[in-house]
Amino acid sequence: MFNVRGKVALITGGGSGLGRAIALGFAREGMRVLVTDVKGQAAKETLVSIEQEGGFGEAHPLDVTSRSEIESLVEQTVSSHGSIDVLVNSAGLAIRGTALDYADADWDKIIAVNLKGTFLCCQIVGRTMASRQSGKIINLASIGAFIAYPGSIAYLASKGGVMQLTKGFAVELARSNVQVNAIAPSLFDTPMVKNSRSDEQSLRYFTERTPIGRLGQPQEVVGAAIFLASDETSMITGHTLAVDGGFLAA
Numbered sequence: 001m002f003n004v005r006g007k008v009a010l011i012t013g014g015g016s017g018l019g020r021a022i023a024l025g026f027a028r029e030g031m032r033v034l035v036t037d038v039k040g041q042a043a044k045e046t047l048v049s050i051e052q053e054g055g056f057g058e059a060h061p062l063d064v065t066s067r068s069e070i071e072s073l074v075e076q077t078v079s080s081h082g083s084i085d086v087l088v089n090s091a092g093l094a095i096r097g098t099a100l101d102y103a104d105a106d107w108d109k110i111i112a113v114n115l116k117g118t119f120l121c122c123q124i125v126g127r128t129m130a131s132r133q134s135g136k137i138i139n140l141a142s143i144g145a146f147i148a149y150p151g152s153i154a155y156l157a158s159k160g161g162v163m164q165l166t167k168g169f170a171v172e173l174a175r176s177n178v179q180v181n182a183i184a185p186s187l188f189d190t191p192m193v194k195n196s197r198s199d200e201q202s203l204r205y206f207t208e209r210t211p212i213g214r215l216g217q218p219q220e221v222v223g224a225a226i227f228l229a230s231d232e233t234s235m236i237t238g239h240t241l242a243v244d245g246g247f248l249a250a
C-alpha cells in the first residue's frame, strides 16, 4: 500500500523544516525529488542529504511569487523528466503582529508567498497534470485555517485561503484525475516557529492546547504526505488533513 516509487515530485520551500522532511521522506520511498527553495543554497543542502542516503533528485532556486520562474522550471522539468507526478507546496512565511497594528507590507508579503505562491504553483503544475490526466497536489495549510489564535492575522487569512483554494482546484481538476489535498499541521519544531518558541508565552499557549502536549517533529508530517501522494488515495480530493496531535479535536 501507498507505493510512490519512481514518481517525480516537485517540492517548494524544500530547503527547510517540513518541506525538507517531506523531500527526504519521499526520496527514501524511491521518489525522484526536485527540491526547490527561494534560498538556493538551502535546497542544495537538502539534496546533499538525499544523495548521502542514496536517493535521487535535483535542487533549484525557485521563488514561488514569480510566475515566470515557476513556468520556466516546470517546462524544463517536464521536458527532462516527462512529468511532475506530485507537487508539494511547502514554501511559507510567518510574520507575527497584532491585528490592529499589522503593517500593510507584512500583510502583502504573507499573502504573496503563502496564498498567491500556492495558487501559482497549483495552476502552472496543475495544467501539466491535467493534460497528462494524472497528478497529486499537496498544500501546506495549518490548524490556523480552521481556528484562530492571537498575533497572526495575515497568516491565518492566508491559510484559510490555502484550504479553500485546495477545494477549488480539487473540484475543477477532479475529472482530470488530479487529486488536490492539504495538510494542516499544528505547531511543529522548525525554523519558522523559532520566533514562537523563543516567546515562552506563545509556546505554552500551543502546548497547553494540544492534547498530545508537545510540538510536532518535522518527520511526523511525512507519513501524511506519502499517503496523499500515493495512487491508493485516488478517491480523496479537496480534503485538509489535520496532523495536529489532537488540537482540532479538543
Ligand SMILES: NC(=O)c1ccc[n+]([C@@H]2O[C@H](COP(=O)([O-])OP(=O)(O)OC[C@H]3O[C@@H](n4cnc5c(N)ncnc54)[C@H](O)[C@@H]3O)[C@@H](O)[C@H]2O)c1
Pocket (backbone or CB within 6 Å): 012, 013, 014, 015, 016, 017, 018, 019, 036, 037, 038, 039, 042, 062, 063, 064, 065, 089, 090, 091, 092, 093, 113, 117, 140, 141, 142, 143, 184, 185, 186, 187, 188, 189, 190, 191, 192, 193
Ligand atoms: N512549522 C509549523 O509549525 C507549521 C504549522 C502549520 C503550517 N506550517 C506550514 O508549513 C510550511 C512549511 O513551514 P516550515 O515550518 O517548514 O517553515 P520553514 O521556515 O522551516 O521553511 C519554509 C521554507 O520556505 C521558503 N520560502 C520562503 N519564501 C519563499 C518563496 N517566496 N519562494 C520559495 N520558498 C520560500 C524558506 O526559504 C524556507 O526554506 C509553511 O507553509 C508553513 O506555513 C508550518
